[in-house]
Amino acid sequence: MLKKRTSHYKKKLGLSPGSIVYTGDKETQGLFIESFDYNSEFVDKKVHANIEDVFHFKNTKSVSWININGLNHVDAIEKIGNHYNLHPLTLEDIVNTSHRPKIDDYTNYVFIVLKMIYYDKDEQVVTEQVSFILGDNYVISFQEAEGDVFDTVRNRISLAKGRIRTLGSDYLLYALIDAVTDHYFIVIETMGNKIEDLEDNLFTGYSQEEISVQIQNLKREILKVRRAIFPLREIISRIEKNENNFIQDKTIHYYRDIYDHVIQISENIEIYREMIWGLMDMYMTTISNKMNEVMKVLTVISTIFIPLTFMAGIYGMNFDYIPELHFRYSYFILWAIMIALFFSMLYYFKKKKWF
Amino acid sequence: MLKKRTSHYKKKLGLSPGSIVYTGDKETQGLFIESFDYNSEFVDKKVHANIEDVFHFKNTKSVSWININGLNHVDAIEKIGNHYNLHPLTLEDIVNTSHRPKIDDYTNYVFIVLKMIYYDKDEQVVTEQVSFILGDNYVISFQEAEGDVFDTVRNRISLAKGRIRTLGSDYLLYALIDAVTDHYFIVIETMGNKIEDLEDNLFTGYSQEEISVQIQNLKREILKVRRAIFPLREIISRIEKNENNFIQDKTIHYYRDIYDHVIQISENIEIYREMIWGLMDMYMTTISNKMNEVMKVLTVISTIFIPLTFMAGIYGMNFDYIPELHFRYSYFILWAIMIALFFSMLYYFKKKKWF
Amino acid sequence: MLKKRTSHYKKKLGLSPGSIVYTGDKETQGLFIESFDYNSEFVDKKVHANIEDVFHFKNTKSVSWININGLNHVDAIEKIGNHYNLHPLTLEDIVNTSHRPKIDDYTNYVFIVLKMIYYDKDEQVVTEQVSFILGDNYVISFQEAEGDVFDTVRNRISLAKGRIRTLGSDYLLYALIDAVTDHYFIVIETMGNKIEDLEDNLFTGYSQEEISVQIQNLKREILKVRRAIFPLREIISRIEKNENNFIQDKTIHYYRDIYDHVIQISENIEIYREMIWGLMDMYMTTISNKMNEVMKVLTVISTIFIPLTFMAGIYGMNFDYIPELHFRYSYFILWAIMIALFFSMLYYFKKKKWF
Amino acid sequence: MLKKRTSHYKKKLGLSPGSIVYTGDKETQGLFIESFDYNSEFVDKKVHANIEDVFHFKNTKSVSWININGLNHVDAIEKIGNHYNLHPLTLEDIVNTSHRPKIDDYTNYVFIVLKMIYYDKDEQVVTEQVSFILGDNYVISFQEAEGDVFDTVRNRISLAKGRIRTLGSDYLLYALIDAVTDHYFIVIETMGNKIEDLEDNLFTGYSQEEISVQIQNLKREILKVRRAIFPLREIISRIEKNENNFIQDKTIHYYRDIYDHVIQISENIEIYREMIWGLMDMYMTTISNKMNEVMKVLTVISTIFIPLTFMAGIYGMNFDYIPELHFRYSYFILWAIMIALFFSMLYYFKKKKWF
Amino acid sequence: MLKKRTSHYKKKLGLSPGSIVYTGDKETQGLFIESFDYNSEFVDKKVHANIEDVFHFKNTKSVSWININGLNHVDAIEKIGNHYNLHPLTLEDIVNTSHRPKIDDYTNYVFIVLKMIYYDKDEQVVTEQVSFILGDNYVISFQEAEGDVFDTVRNRISLAKGRIRTLGSDYLLYALIDAVTDHYFIVIETMGNKIEDLEDNLFTGYSQEEISVQIQNLKREILKVRRAIFPLREIISRIEKNENNFIQDKTIHYYRDIYDHVIQISENIEIYREMIWGLMDMYMTTISNKMNEVMKVLTVISTIFIPLTFMAGIYGMNFDYIPELHFRYSYFILWAIMIALFFSMLYYFKKKKWF
Numbered sequence A, B, C, D, E: 001m002l003k004k005r006t007s008h009y010k011k012k013l014g015l016s017p018g019s020i021v022y023t024g025d026k027e028t029q030g031l032f033i034e035s036f037d038y039n040s041e042f043v044d045k046k047v048h049a050n051i052e053d054v055f056h057f058k059n060t061k062s063v064s065w066i067n068i069n070g071l072n073h074v075d076a077i078e079k080i081g082n083h084y085n086l087h088p089l090t091l092e093d094i095v096n097t098s099h100r101p102k103i104d105d106y107t108n109y110v111f112i113v114l115k116m117i118y119y120d121k122d123e124q125v126v127t128e129q130v131s132f133i134l135g136d137n138y139v140i141s142f143q144e145a146e147g148d149v150f151d152t153v154r155n156r157i158s159l160a161k162g163r164i165r166t167l168g169s170d171y172l173l174y175a176l177i178d179a180v181t182d183h184y185f186i187v188i189e190t191m192g193n194k195i196e197d198l199e200d201n202l203f204t205g206y207s208q209e210e211i212s213v214q215i216q217n218l219k220r221e222i223l224k225v226r227r228a229i230f231p232l233r234e235i236i237s238r239i240e241k242n243e244n245n246f247i248q249d250k251t252i253h254y255y256r257d258i259y260d261h262v263i264q265i266s267e268n269i270e271i272y273r274e275m276i277w278g279l280m281d282m283y284m285t286t287i288s289n290k291m292n293e294v295m296k297v298l299t300v301i302s303t304i305f306i307p308l309t310f311m312a313g314i315y316g317m318n319f320d321y322i323p324e325l326h327f328r329y330s331y332f333i334l335w336a337i338m339i340a341l342f343f344s345m346l347y348y349f350k351k352k353k354w355f
């Protein structure tokens, strides 16, 4: 009855640390490389065919954003890693698509792993890992597949909207992380709506099995999102503490704004958890109440008719000597007794508030 | 079965940080601007038509309180923000009506977001966000709609009641926050009364469905209030720590008084949570006890009459040779046996304490 | 169905901070003022009619204990507060009888709020607030009503028992707090006994409704006591840390002794909480077990007699052609079959351990 | 229905601090005093009749262990306390047999209270308090009654086994505490075995009432042991921190070894707690499953025979005109219908997996 | 009904600290000693017959890894311990196979205890203890039995794969610990799969008893793994803090990588715990739902046929005067009434959604 599964972890078992092994399942993903090089005066947006084309951005004074999709192309990732002096452990983490969100400070760069979260068309929560390298005047981002939450940042750079073009790579990184966290709110909001709908339909709308499946699904979704979001608190507060020189003082307020968001999202998640437990309890109560009602119907009917049936049984006996059988009004008297009994039991159950 | 909802968060998705987007739903609220300018000698209370009319308070030596209702008027808020040198992120937070309570220290002001909480006419908990800017000699407060908890502060300023007129903007801010927290006690007290009533009526007063709905509602209310109040601990203790120079030493004791209140309210909330879980358990027990009683009635009746009915059935059979049928006293003997059985079973159940 | 209640908090809503408003319900309590002035050589015990009579103790070199009962006499409290230079917020807290236990350090005194706890004649937990002002050479205590736990301290002062007469006001305060915490042990012990009794009677002694009411009452009592006792940990440890100069080094060991007590009491309360939850679970199990037993009785009886009744019904039919009806031993054979069936079902249920 | 109990706490109510009041119930225990005086060259083991006989050990340069059994002899304890300059609060705690484990640093000694724990003959957890005074070159231990866990230490001193004879009083104290904690492992192991047995017998071996009583007993035992052991973490880590000069650097590693033990024991206790809660849940599930099975038997039998009995009832009616009664094969056709119905219902329940 | 068990702890009771007592149960395990001596230029791999053969590695400048299997050979362990100057308490811990994972800093070495975890052939979680001594230029590892997770490290040393041959003993220790933690992922992944399978089969695949046994087993496995893994956080972070000089700065990043792994594993364990509790709740709900369904079947059948049977009973009575018996169409009219009743009750239950 057990499913066959391939283990991501067995691939890596016993390899030397820093071995660059792609652990995801998008093995046929093409390699996509784009770059934005800009300052307040110009912007240069390009798509590149070869990884070597983005090597020179290491030395441009303008701010450069290099975005690479396709973590299965480990050769390209190793090449850019070597050029930009990234630690082998950093490269290993970039292609390990199930890594926990984290921040690592190196002397020449800051390494950040995050999760983009969104609902797909089937209303399932999907997470995609994105890694950032923040250097002096560049940001490199790595994604598993195409499609991301950064289009608004691309626009703001292209159109010189907002203050992004006038500021450094630290603000660029902020803008990218902010785009990621802004989408968390959408996920959180959808989750809240799901809980509300479930509450509204607990008593009537859904079948019992549907409800317990939906509650369990919601619990699992919350665990998934919580796990992606919780490490962010520490990541942002470590950026805020500004231990490295890559973040300028005036950008700090922007990271603090993200911190506010993360706290608010975390709080919402905890509240949803409580509400789901409450729902579960309420649902159990509902089942018990329904059972109670079923039992009452059975008991009322049985308790009324079983004694009456017994009486009828008595006068269905074939004894030679049953005096009552021969009285003129026996049958009618018995009916009278039965009807009296029927109504007095009905009255008794009514008084007990059984129906 | 899902309701249509408009997403507050989609409005803001991908906007540049500091974009001033009103996220509430009171789009047609009028703009209301009032000011109090005072010191120990005079008080000047005015209502203004234009936002520019309150610009000069930035430089008056007297204490100035500017209160602005109508967060949908983002232009006015942007204008006053620019004049008073407020950070774009501050302005963004002011009009984001679902922000978490917080404190932000800037070099030229302190920014505080709080929630006013009260029960509306339908006994539903309502929260309204209020933001404060504390500058050197002014306080600006922002609210979404008219109606607030500050009338007592207005009176004390106008009538020179208490020490408010003799002290600075730090004491004014204290008085406003104190007015907000004083109302929390009313909410907390109402909640306590609701729990008490529910306890009193658990066994008799309410129907089963009413009870589980009321318990779930109380849980949700508590979550809502908790979320509004809990961040206050940190806010007040950060004010107390006096990291900025906006709070004078002699005002600290007043903020400590609010801190006491917030701790007491938080404690009450935790106690209510425990009591509601206790109620839930007690209610489940009640349901089980009732089911038990129903089952006993069914069992007593069935257990007594099913064997009797079987006996009657025996002598209703039409076999040619059933000797007992022809004995003179069979019928009466059978009755005797049945009555004996009836009372011995009754005695048995009585002894088992089933009724 | 809702009770009418008067709100304590509405009385204070919007008042200027430091407004001295009595929030209790003993409005007709008389004012009682007593004083003990002593050193190792003499003791002077007096009851005073006017609050002004205790003003001079502020300057006596001997240790003075002033005890005031009757918080409704706000004028007297304001007068003594003014004379002893107490902060308006201190006075407000003294007469706010539902204040949380706390400690406040002022430059000229230490202010402590505690709860005295005891069981009244109806075995209900009662709390009464007591506040202490610790000055250089005096302690002032404030209570809502007469009757307290300090008689043993009064005796020790009067009889020069123990070391109390040889030490300062810091030791006097210790002796008073110690008297309060000593009574906590009595409350805790009574609570433990109640839990033990409930455990002993869970299966037999009490009715089901009594049990769930008693469990809920115990939970409520524990919450009440916990709330009064928990803040004490911090209060005592702040006294221990000796931030102010009112506590001498050699008295510290005595406060540490109270700290031990408070920890032990807190631990007991946590243990009682766990035991009560355990009881609740055990009780639910008991109900389920009983239901199980009831169901088994019903099922055994029904399962045995329903098929037998069916058989009897078959031969009660009036078809013209039922061959068995006319055989000589049909009736006896049927009885044999029925008895066989009866005992084999009995054996089956016995083997299933249903009775 | 409430038991009469004597309150330990009422004995001490209102006494002056430092009053030496024995709170245990072994009032007739004899006084037993033994001493070990030793260094690497000699060992002198004695039993003494009078407390004054051990006074001179205060000044011997050799290491001295004085062990005193019988806390009811408060005079003797007061005498030795005075001679060794113990604080009155220390003496009070020594004879208070329900004290929480703790450590107190005095300038001339360290005072430690621990609990010895073991199972008695009835497999009940028993705790006995033991207090230690660690001075410069002596350790005094106080116990309520004879019988302890120190025989192995006595042996090691007598036989010069291990390094005990070559080291100071700090190592002696370690050896005594180690003997106490070594016994905790036995208790923990027994508890683990009890849980395992309960798990093995949950479905079959024990009656339902036995199981819930055993689970509740285990919970109570765990609470008891937890309370005795948890304070040890802090005690040992405060010894380790070596705030006083009574512990030499080279002994620290030994105390750290005890710390390891205490952590391991605490972890085990937490695991047992979780396992017992798991057991409780599993047991509830078992009851529900059994009820389900009982219900199914009842339903199968009733659902099959009630309609059949109805059919038989129909043809037992005495109407003058019931055409079927007079057909030749009615009876046999009815049997065929009944048998068909019987088997199709059986098939239906089989398909529903009800048996 | 209690099993006989031998106590590991009784063996050690009262022994002098540092007594080297093997507490495992592999008493007949042979002694196996292997060594790897290497630097970037050469590697020397040997298996030794006598413990004395590995004494000289203490002084080689090359890195040496000595691996010893067979903790029952306490003599050999004592000898190597004396030669390498290991503290008696370290030796005691090495052979105590149920020790908690920990780190101890000594002046001449670091001592680490870990647990290797893997599933055996029967899919049971197995743990084996492994201890490490990290000296200046050597690592000694101790295992209870042959078979371990270090083959990949052996390969990397032999084949000069990765950077291991160019670095010191601190990197060797890292590689060994990394091999241990890499296997934790496999265990965690298997556990996740088990939970997923259980979820998939909760409603249909497994019998009720199987499910509750599997849930309890999963809980126990999680507790076991949690206990092995949780102490690792502190161990690694204490290595990271680099309090001793045995870890070089450039190796720190590698230990931080293990730290990431440990956090991720711990998080997964917590998530699994929550999911299992969720499963338990869902399972309880399933049982209740099934009971509900059973009850409904019983109630529908009984409620329909009991009144009908009563009617048939009425006309089976033998009274002399029952007028209806003699009407021509009574029988057919009764059938009509019964069928009408039958369908109206069916309709009623349908409307109540009972089937």
Ligand SMILES: [Mg+2]
Pocket: A096, A098, A099, E261, E264
């Ligand atoms: Mg990983």
Ligand SMILES: [Mg+2]
Pocket: A097, A098, A127, A128, A129, A144
């Ligand atoms: Mg991914």
Ligand SMILES: [Mg+2]
Pocket: A257, A260, B089, B092, B093
């Ligand atoms: Mg913001």
Ligand SMILES: [Mg+2]
Pocket: A270, A271, A274
């Ligand atoms: Mg929470």
Ligand SMILES: [Mg+2]
Pocket: none
């Ligand atoms: Mg949590």
Ligand SMILES: [Mg+2]
Pocket: A277, A281
């Ligand atoms: Mg729950």
Ligand SMILES: [Mg+2]
Pocket: A178, A182, B017
């Ligand atoms: Mg944003």
Ligand SMILES: [Mg+2]
Pocket: A264, B098, B099, B100
């Ligand atoms: Mg919010």
Ligand SMILES: [Mg+2]
Pocket: B097, B098, B127, B128, B129, B144
């Ligand atoms: Mg609002």
Ligand SMILES: [Mg+2]
Pocket: B178, B181, B182, B261
């Ligand atoms: Mg207030």
Ligand SMILES: [Mg+2]
Pocket: B257, B260, C089, C092, C093
């Ligand atoms: Mg106050």
Ligand SMILES: [Mg+2]
Pocket: B270, B271, B274
């Ligand atoms: Mg709580």
Ligand SMILES: [Mg+2]
Pocket: none
């Ligand atoms: Mg619960």
Ligand SMILES: [Mg+2]
Pocket: B264, C098, C099, C100
């Ligand atoms: Mg209160």
Ligand SMILES: [Mg+2]
Pocket: C097, C098, C127, C128, C129, C144
């Ligand atoms: Mg009071």
Ligand SMILES: [Mg+2]
Pocket: C178, C179, C181, C182, C261
């Ligand atoms: Mg005391």
